[in-house]
Amino acid sequence: MSTHRTLSAALVPALLALTVPATTVPASAAPAQGTGTAWEIVEGLTTEIGPRPAGSEAEDRARDWGAAKLEALGFRNVRVEEFKTLAWTRGPESASLTAPYAQPLAITALGYSVPTPRGGLKAPLVYFPTLAALEAAPAGSLAGKVAFIDHAMRAAQDGSGYGPYGDVRRKGPSVAARKGAAAVVIRSAGTDGHRNPHTGVTMFADDVKPIPAGAVSNPDADLIARTAARGKPMAIDLTLLGKPNPGATSGNVVAEMPGRDPSLPIVVLACHLDSWDLGTGAVDDASGCAIITAAALAAQQGGQPLRTIRVLWSGNEEMGVRGGGGEHYARLHGQEPHAVAMESDFGADKVWQVKFSTAAADKPLVDKVKAALWPMGIVPHDGAAEGGADIEAIIKAQSLAVIDLGQDGTHYFDLHHTPDDTLDKVDPAALQQNVDAWAAVLKVIANEPGPIGKFTAAAE
Amino acid sequence: MSTHRTLSAALVPALLALTVPATTVPASAAPAQGTGTAWEIVEGLTTEIGPRPAGSEAEDRARDWGAAKLEALGFRNVRVEEFKTLAWTRGPESASLTAPYAQPLAITALGYSVPTPRGGLKAPLVYFPTLAALEAAPAGSLAGKVAFIDHAMRAAQDGSGYGPYGDVRRKGPSVAARKGAAAVVIRSAGTDGHRNPHTGVTMFADDVKPIPAGAVSNPDADLIARTAARGKPMAIDLTLLGKPNPGATSGNVVAEMPGRDPSLPIVVLACHLDSWDLGTGAVDDASGCAIITAAALAAQQGGQPLRTIRVLWSGNEEMGVRGGGGEHYARLHGQEPHAVAMESDFGADKVWQVKFSTAAADKPLVDKVKAALWPMGIVPHDGAAEGGADIEAIIKAQSLAVIDLGQDGTHYFDLHHTPDDTLDKVDPAALQQNVDAWAAVLKVIANEPGPIGKFTAAAE
Numbered sequence: 022m023s024t025h026r027t028l029s030a031a032l033v034p035a036l037l038a039l040t041v042p043a044t045t046v047p048a049s050a051a052p053a054q055g056t057g058t059a060w061e062i063v064e065g066l067t068t069e070i071g072p073r074p075a076g077s078e079a080e081d082r083a084r085d086w087g088a089a090k091l092e093a094l095g096f097r098n099v100r101v102e103e104f105k106t107l108a109w110t111r112g113p114e115s116a117s118l119t120a121p122y123a124q125p126l127a128i129t130a131l132g133y134s135v136p137t138p139r140g141g142l143k144a145p146l147v148y149f150p151t152l153a154a155l156e157a158a159p160a161g162s163l164a165g166k167v168a169f170i171d172h173a174m175r176a177a178q179d180g181s182g183y184g185p186y187g188d189v190r191r192k193g194p195s196v197a198a199r200k201g202a203a204a205v206v207i208r209s210a211g212t213d214g215h216r217n218p219h220t221g222v223t224m225f226a227d228d229v230k231p232i233p234a235g236a237v238s239n240p241d242a243d244l245i246a247r248t249a250a251r252g253k254p255m256a257i258d259l260t261l262l263g264k265p266n267p268g269a270t271s272g273n274v275v276a277e278m279p280g281r282d283p284s285l286p287i288v289v290l291a292c293h294l295d296s297w298d299l300g301t302g303a304v305d306d307a308s309g310c311a312i313i314t315a316a317a318l319a320a321q322q323g324g325q326p327l328r329t330i331r332v333l334w335s336g337n338e339e340m341g342v343r344g345g346g347g348e349h350y351a352r353l354h355g356q357e358p359h360a361v362a363m364e365s366d367f368g369a370d371k372v373w374q375v376k377f378s379t380a381a382a383d384k385p386l387v388d389k390v391k392a393a394l395w396p397m398g399i400v401p402h403d404g405a406a407e408g409g410a411d412i413e414a415i416i417k418a419q420s421l422a423v424i425d426l427g428q429d430g431t432h433y434f435d436l437h438h439t440p441d442d443t444l445d446k447v448d449p450a451a452l453q454q455n456v457d458a459w460a461a462v463l464k465v466i467a468n469e470p471g472p473i474g475k476f477t478a479a480a481e
Numbered sequence: 482m483s484t485h486r487t488l489s490a491a492l493v494p495a496l497l498a499l500t501v502p503a504t505t506v507p508a509s510a511a512p513a514q515g516t517g518t519a520w521e522i523v524e525g526l527t528t529e530i531g532p533r534p535a536g537s538e539a540e541d542r543a544r545d546w547g548a549a550k551l552e553a554l555g556f557r558n559v560r561v562e563e564f565k566t567l568a569w570t571r572g573p574e575s576a577s578l579t580a581p582y583a584q585p586l587a588i589t590a591l592g593y594s595v596p597t598p599r600g601g602l603k604a605p606l607v608y609f610p611t612l613a614a615l616e617a618a619p620a621g622s623l624a625g626k627v628a629f630i631d632h633a634m635r636a637a638q639d640g641s642g643y644g645p646y647g648d649v650r651r652k653g654p655s656v657a658a659r660k661g662a663a664a665v666v667i668r669s670a671g672t673d674g675h676r677n678p679h680t681g682v683t684m685f686a687d688d689v690k691p692i693p694a695g696a697v698s699n700p701d702a703d704l705i706a707r708t709a710a711r712g713k714p715m716a717i718d719l720t721l722l723g724k725p726n727p728g729a730t731s732g733n734v735v736a737e738m739p740g741r742d743p744s745l746p747i748v749v750l751a752c753h754l755d756s757w758d759l760g761t762g763a764v765d766d767a768s769g770c771a772i773i774t775a776a777a778l779a780a781q782q783g784g785q786p787l788r789t790i791r792v793l794w795s796g797n798e799e800m801g802v803r804g805g806g807g808e809h810y811a812r813l814h815g816q817e818p819h820a821v822a823m824e825s826d827f828g829a830d831k832v833w834q835v836k837f838s839t840a841a842a843d844k845p846l847v848d849k850v851k852a853a854l855w856p857m858g859i860v861p862h863d864g865a866a867e868g869g870a871d872i873e874a875i876i877k878a879q880s881l882a883v884i885d886l887g888q889d890g891t892h893y894f895d896l897h898h899t900p901d902d903t904l905d906k907v908d909p910a911a912l913q914q915n916v917d918a919w920a921a922v923l924k925v926i927a928n929e930p931g932p933i934g935k936f937t938a939a940a941e
Contacts, residue, residue, distance in 0.1 A: 122530070214901075216760070216900035244904075444700070445699070
């Protein structure tokens with residue numbers, strides 16, 4: 022998998038001494054390296070596949086890569102389960118402020134944006150400091166104009182800013198379209214200060230005609246805000262040629278570590294294999310696949326668990342709001358008995374909290390999980406465990422118990438959906454801490470002999 | 482200059498309540514603001530002009546902006562001094578690894594690169610871990626191939642990594658051309674981990690035919706290194722369409738705060754007005770112009786100094802190795818008596834050290850300067866003061882005394898020559914510390930009544 026780590030240091034000078042130009046082993050600038058199964062999965066996916074947009078040929082290659090990797094690691098019943106999906110394909114994209122000052126803007130289109138004219142859309146740019154300010158604009162008042170929506174997302178350890186501030190991306194384009202806007206540009210839903218805009222899916226409501234929609238980086242949004250504050254009319258030249266790609270093929274990779282008692286409901290662990298196209302999907306979500314897979318293996322140490330542990334490397338999570346891997350999984354596997362569902366899809370930083378959505382009768386089991394995590398400094402929180410997009414459908418279908426191992430998200434939205442989502446952002450030690458925490462939980466729940474209860478928020 | 486700072490906070494809710502879509506004052510996401518002359522210059526240049534590449538129309542607008550600003554601040558003898566220069570103009574640029582794995586690369590061309598074929602250059606990519614490894618390759622051995630040069634630049638407070646590791650950019654392309662390479666790609670001369678490659682000028686030696694030359698970001702260089710380590714042949718598809726632009730117009734802006742005794746040799750303070758095109762030149766070098774200008778004004782507080790202080794906002798520093806603003810200044814002003822030259826061109830972080838290149842007889846003056854900086858925590862260092870590119874020619878022409886106020890460069894090469902060189906990277910408090918340090922030095926040297934000696938490295 023990672024041959025350069027097996028080359029001895031003694032070999033390096035000999036290779037450097039070669040005077041024939043050749044592909045020699047990197048010596049001077051080798052980045053920090055990890056070891057173990059989880060690292061190998063993140064390193065392999067990001068190096069040998071890279072960006073894996075939903076419905077793309079690269080996502081297909083990633084499924085083959087994943088299936089081969091899971092086979093090699095000793096998983097059983099490894100299979101690829103393809104499905105059709107409404108994907109989206111990026112096109113050329115650029116933008117400039119043209120008035121009152123000419124300035125290039127770092128921009129990227131949002132998923133499900135429709136294209137501008139090929140030569141660009143030239144229009145007045147209207148500044149809205151918040152989504153609420155845009156919502157207050159009269160219907161039709163933005164005809165022929167481009168709306169800019171600002172906001173003030175800040176970093177938070179639990180990532181809670183992404184809910185409300187992420188709505189600028191999710192809902193803002195529909196609101197702008199409803200006001201008659203020709204296009205919409207938002208401040209990226211992100212917490213960094215780099216010229217890397219954050220992409221992500223937007224959802225056009227059924228009652229609006231989709232419009233071109235893009236996000237500028239935070240420094241560019243700052244520039245627009247400063248320019249707006251000067252009070253002179255602004256104008257933009259906007260080219261976003263990405264467009265929806267219906268009928269694309271995505272797919273899940275599913276594999277198992279069989280339990281000693283096949284009659285017991287299984288534990289399903291999910292991540293997603295697809296990534297946004299701008300980065301290599303290292304933290305979103307190769308790390309999740311790495312963590313759950315390495316943990317499923319680590320849980321075998323000390324004896325085969327009672328219950329089967331299934332891993333789901335889901336396809337099309339990112340564009341899956343209209344039919345992704347999680348829904349397809351529930352469609353194919355909704356009749357098979359599940360006990361607990363868990364997902365890892367929040368980067369590669371350390372687990373710091375645990376949350377539960379479990380039947381009241383399972384308090385002894387929950388206490389056992391808490392005790393297993395206690396020596397790792399992982400603190401129980403009262404909020405409901407919600408899983409993630411790739412297990413949402415199966416949780417709903419079977420009223421499943423859910424355990425969330427909450428990762429530190431302070432820096433997650435610096436990287437999320439940007440070109441910066443690359444391997445160098447993964448700390449091998451933090452990645453391994455995730456594996457250890459997941460394995461600790463699995464050793465408890467996959468060895469639970471008694472029934473594990475159903476959970477419905479209303480019932481508990 | 483910066484109208485939004487003069488709007489009272491009480492106004493903001495009223496503006497937000499407007500339901501007509503209009504250009505309203507930013508409220509939710511206003512970035513950290515500074516005050517004072519230095520901040521206004523950096524904020525103004527980055528907001529109202531933005532990127533100012535040498536020889537461009539934007540650099541011309543920046544000269545007008547600068548002359549108007551200096552007039553408004555009360556400077557005298559404000560003039561623009563234009564000159565012709567060999568500039569360079571960026572074109573479309575992109576690159577992908579095509580073997581053994583398909584991966585897009587974040588790339589940018591180096592200044593004085595010549596263009597690839599319009600449809601891209603498709604060629605084997607050969608990995609060299611160091612510039613020395615490339616130099617060891619036989620002549621002609623890279624015919625039809627693209628050389629990749631890796632290196633291991635690390636951050637340093639005094640920026641000392643930029644000398645040796647920057648040579649990969651300055652000299653590497655010539656070395657590759659001499660080996661017959663069809664093109665060259667380098668790891669950016671930078672210390673960050675973002676997908677923002679660092680541009681910068683390269684110099685082709687007279688004995689080689691220039692080739693296309695680009696830099697990839699550090700994460701992309703890591704990817705190439707990891708891929709090379711797998712030992713399979715690599716290939717690249719490279720499009721870099723930038724090209725030299727001879728006969729372009731650049732120019733300096735020169736202005737003065739006259740001293741009480743016009744017969745005394747003057748103090749000249751330099752910065753450069755041009756910037757690379759990828760960012761808005763906030764730290765390189767709007768901050769330098771801001772610092773010297775605000776300091777020249779601050780030095781007037783408590784009484785007009787004895788000597789005239791002249792500021793030089795130089796044109797074409799970045800591409801000026803073959804004739805920039807510093808040479809033009811020496812050509813026009815080389816006969817006027819100068820006493821001391823200083824330059825600010827290393828970002829906006831705090832001054833932490835001071836260095837001197839002065840005549841031995843001027844030790845009492847040097848001690849006065851040290852004493853003035855002592856309360857600010859600025860420590861004297863023994864190395865020679867060297868000024869900067871914009872005063873190099875006048876220093877040489879007149880054997881001038883030089884004082885270097887060394888800024889903390891730990892993070893400078895995270896931003897240098899990248900899209901990330903934007904206003905949000907400037908800390909207003911650190912910027913003001915620079916102004917205070919410069920003003921403290923000026924109050925000593927511009928009030929020195931006696932002769933200030935010449936300095937030649939050999940003589941001292």
